[in-house]
Amino acid sequence: MINKIFLIGNPNVGKSVVFSRLTGVRAMSSNYPGTTVEITRGFLEIGQDKVEVIDLPGTYSLEPTSKAEEVAVSILFDTPKDQMAIINILDSTNLERNLYLTLQLIEEGYPVIVCLNMCDEIKHRGITLDSDKLEAVLGVPVISTCAVTGVGIKKLIQRISEVKVSLRPKKSYQERWVEIGQIIEQAQRLTHRHHTFREIMEDISIRPFTGILMGVGVVYASFKIVRFVGEYLINNVCDPIFNNFYQPLIEKLSVILVPESFLHHVLVGDLINGKIDFKQSLGVLTTAPYIEFAMVLPYVFSFYIILSLLEDIGYLPRLAILLDNILHRMGLHGYAIIPVLLGFGCNIPGILSTRILESKRERFITSTLISIGVPCVALQAMIFALLGKYSGFYVAGVYLVLFIVWVVLGAILNLVLKGYSPELLIEIPPYRFPPFTVLFQKIYFRIKGFIIEAIPVVLLGVFLVNIMLYFKMFDLVSGIFAPVISGLFGLPKETIIALLIGFVRKDVAVGMLMPLGLTLKQMFIAATLLAVSFPCIATFVVLLKELGLKDLIKATILMLITGLVVGMVLNFGILR
């Protein structure tokens, strides 16, 4: 009796897309090895039965080489073979390398069904595959699919019950490769054809000179587009909606609640010059929704459009090659750029994806650097709003400080921490152009995630802050921290409240700075401190889970020291 179906295969063959097709559960997919670092579960109905389907991180062989692969292999070992079926997913365009794991699975006596995915791609690559032949040679069912469009999925489901164990003698790896060569000879035919434009572009990106040019271009263009789209949406969509439709409603509410009353204080906030100011009033129904929907959300949207596009096309591993030697100086290798980029969206997925790195040391360095020196998109959006109105120069200044923190802290960690850092070893995927609907779904999925996670926290956060402000509960705290905040950082003592709120949500924290009437220098210091000091509490929870308590304490000490040093240096040293 089969009660578990495992999806297993090499990294980046589309396991998560097949998984989504089978179960209807949306799993994140991209075009780089290592998108899936956690186990995702869903259910598939086969006739009367409901069977659990488990999407595993990709692995090249049954000998794991990273934490993500370890996760995949160990869960497989822990399940009795007679209760499971394995759907082994292969990239049709790269049968040879993929078959290694297939043969290993079959030799180990696992019940396997082979799924030749991306079957739409083989045609324009001049490959023909004979799946019947392959089925005969392997002795297990073989089905061609194209999960992105859904072709072949029905057939795959129909044939799951035919899954079987094929008896094959165990082989040494050398013999296995020889055998793969013979299988390929029988089942695959290649026709010669000329290089396509896509292949030329693929080539350019991994050659030294052109690669670097392209990298600089892509990064610059991405940043520009994110800012342009974000800004455009704020000025032309969000602001008009708030000013023209929402403001009159809130004004009516303000009159009903009576200014200066407790409820007015909590819900609408303070009147600035007798008017409601979405940026400064600090009410649950004014500043809170304005921050999230009119200041942060537009950037969340534009950031994820670009990130999703780069992910799905398959550019990120190419960026990893370019940055390899720089990251080496911080005890990392090029692939660490993927968690870092995800961290610029939200630190949590960034830290989770450090599992694609091989050693514990690299995971510690990367997670620490992400939580200290990578501001999430919500925080960045607020920094754009706060400092960008003066000049892009200040915004760039924050990034420059972050970059210096990165390099210095990374180099120190590399010197101090024991152990060595492994070398880069990654597969560079071909460029792929997913259908627009796939991209759209992914962006939708991410934005929905943001709204669900952020909005309740923001509303609750502003609510609590208002209550504490009303009863003057912060006075004690700001008194205690005054020597550090005013003495060392040169900020008014009330800023501590914003820094503490940063623990709950960074965007609200920047929002709290807005009514304080800070000078430009103070604003710059406060914004930079919010970026380099503690990450939010949700990130802490994930850090604890991923690093363990001991390493979390180490990371926290580093956060404190970095925050103090940066605050002091900026206050006394650089700025006038």
Added chain:
Amino acid sequence: MKKISLLQLKPGKKAKVVEIIGGKALENRLMGLGIYLGRDISKLGHFVLRGPVAIKVGRTTVALGHDMAKRIIVEDDK
């Protein structure tokens, strides 16, 4: 026919892997990607300042770090 490391191999050249210096763990990692003793590979490029080396193995493009490339010994086809 001479034995050189992947670093010394010229971009655009083909060669056969004859030795992997670095023990079983490295051999296993490379094997999963299809790089093993006796395998033909071709070098695509090499990034300056101890940057990575890009090679093609069958239909797979692989990038490996400078120090790892140093430990893969190949035999030039000439």
